Amino acid sequence: MLAIFLLARIGLAAESSVTIFGQELALGADATPKLISERVMPLFVREYARRMKLEATEAEVELLLAKAPELRKPEGSSGVADTFFRSLITHFKLNRELYRKHGGRVALSAFGFHLAKDAVVAELRSLEHTGELRIPDGRRTEFYEYLSKTPGDGVVTGAAAAAAFRDAPWEARARR
Numbered sequence: 001m002l003a004i005f006l007l008a009r010i011g012l013a014a015e016s017s018v019t020i021f022g023q024e025l026a027l028g029a030d031a032t033p034k035l036i037s038e039r040v041m042p043l044f045v046r047e048y049a050r051r052m053k054l055e056a057t058e059a060e061v062e063l064l065l066a067k068a069p070e071l072r073k074p075e076g077s078s079g080v081a082d083t084f085f086r087s088l089i090t091h092f093k094l095n096r097e098l099y100r101k102h103g104g105r106v107a108l109s110a111f112g113f114h115l116a117k118d119a120v121v122a123e124l125r126s127l128e129h130t131g132e133l134r135i136p137d138g139r140r141t142e143f144y145e146y147l148s149k150t151p152g153d154g155v156v157t158g159a160a161a162a163a164a165f166r167d168a169p170w171e172a173r174a175r176r
Contacts, residue, residue, distance in 0.1 A: 019134040021047045033146035049090045054097055056089035063170045088113050089170060096165040098123050106161040108154045114164045121147050
């Protein structure tokens with residue numbers, strides 16, 4: 001009887017997990033949609049950008065650094081600005097690509113690096129369909145609702161959404 005009780009307790013406390021691109025991410029039994037997003041999205045961005053060749057190039061980073069030379073890393077430093085700009089560029093390119101593929105709403109950002117809200121959700125659902133993303137059934141709806149409601153500086157659709165991705169911010173800044 002004690003063994004049955006212990007097995008039941010272990011089952012109740014069992015952690016669930018999400019798998020994306022073959023990597024299993026352990027989650028607590030009470031993981032929130034926000035926590036799931038915080039675990040899934042960085043890996044999604046990094047791996048999807050790598051697979052689709054959307055990572056920032058040295059030339060793109062240099063265009064941004066040219067406008068802010070004071071941020072250029074001194075010899076032997078960690079290069080925080082380089083890393084930050086590389087991340088911004090990669091996120092922009094990924095969201096632009098997903099918007100072109102799926103369309104939908106775009107959350108604007110004052111920095112010019114916008115989020116293709118509906119397109120990200122559509123691509124994640126596509127990855128689920130192909131088996132490259134697995135989310136526990138009880139968490140799927142909440143996760144996608146959370147991603148869909150993520151705020152921005154305004155949400156646009158149609159021509160305004162397409163315009164948000166017309167020019168890459170580092171290219172626009174380089175022309176100024």
